[in-house]
Amino acid sequence: MNITLAQAEKAIAAAKEKAIAIDTKMNIAVVDSGANLVAFGRMDGAWLGSTDIAIKKAETARYFDMNSGSIGELSQPGGSLFNIEHSNNGLITFPGGIPIKNKQDEIIGAIGVSGSSVENDHTVAEAGASAI
Amino acid sequence: MNITLAQAEKAIAAAKEKAIAIDTKMNIAVVDSGANLVAFGRMDGAWLGSTDIAIKKAETARYFDMNSGSIGELSQPGGSLFNIEHSNNGLITFPGGIPIKNKQDEIIGAIGVSGSSVENDHTVAEAGASAI
Amino acid sequence: MNITLAQAEKAIAAAKEKAIAIDTKMNIAVVDSGANLVAFGRMDGAWLGSTDIAIKKAETARYFDMNSGSIGELSQPGGSLFNIEHSNNGLITFPGGIPIKNKQDEIIGAIGVSGSSVENDHTVAEAGASAI
């Protein structure tokens, strides 16, 4: 089970719509079940540095099949996964990465969003993930 | 002058249409005038390894404001640019990367396509670039 | 809107002047609106390790259109952007990186300075940025 390009584009379109609704400019990435990039879009004027962050959030969410922010809770100093960000050529472990599931509740990919506060990033990612 | 996301999505849509017309499955990347990724799409079943190649072809075309294949003609053994591919964290210098110009003939970005023969890659890239 | 080499050299000259005035030896880098290097100078006797730091500070400031130190305030343990430094092949998030704006208040690039205390780095960067 793997996300299709059509599904990924639908997720990005929904995420963009939400980004506009909350007046933000986002980088939005979708990876498949193999954690490989399927689709990406950077809204006009969005931060250049958020391209890599959006992709890494999506990868992180699929690498561990949970929201990127959940990893971040465990990677703090003293935490059980301290500095896990050094693996996989760099993880991003704050909110904005969410697994994407199909109707059978199987994980078929993940979405990563970056460009505003982490709360906004997560909100926009959720809009994208829930469009599938 | 910089390509917009709407323009980049239009280029990818045109490239996809051409890819389907010639029965291929492509990875398609668009970068802006600063050689930063704007949009990307991997068609279902397209080679995973071509994601990075498509992005690097687009970067290469913008890095030197010419088709990626033009660099490759000069980078052969004995050529004036032998092994230029070692620069910029890896160039891809065979066909499939083309600069994108606006109506004033200014370069506003570049498209890179990978997933089939280099002839097909170039054909699909051209369909994308000429849609702007 | 993009910074010119003449403007970048003017920024570096102003930064050097300030560096001498406060008796420091600095690495000074200027990137354009695409976060690509435009000009660089390392003052005699300045730290070798600060070359890469100065460039990364300038990139970081343009990647997120804010002072590099503002990112660092959010990337501390427990902060919303903890370990963001793992993105983009390495960010530097302490002070010394500042966006450069034109008279229309558009961001046309950024300056990064490294070689002394972060307070001095920031002071010198500001002298450079405000010379444009």
Add this chain to the structure above:
Amino acid sequence: MNITLAQAEKAIAAAKEKAIAIDTKMNIAVVDSGANLVAFGRMDGAWLGSTDIAIKKAETARYFDMNSGSIGELSQPGGSLFNIEHSNNGLITFPGGIPIKNKQDEIIGAIGVSGSSVENDHTVAEAGASAI
């Protein structure tokens, strides 16, 4: 014996003057005797991809204390240094990199130029190197 920033800036100014005289747009880098970057300038409109190439040419010239093109003659298929470009995070071994010497004929650094044909790159590098 090490090149100063003032000398490096003089070399870049002389190189720029030559670049303008032969109607080219160049990236110009100067490294010191430790092969570390001292100064850099990218002329307006010069190729983005040539920034890294100019720096690598300067490094290559100082790494081996000879013109970058001399390495390239030995790194061809069948040559004694075949694919030496894989070392040092990437060498550039075609012309445009030249050691810089002081009046006592000691090597104090190197200059690397990229942005046109390798013949033009070498010509501009020579103008820079001989200004010291």
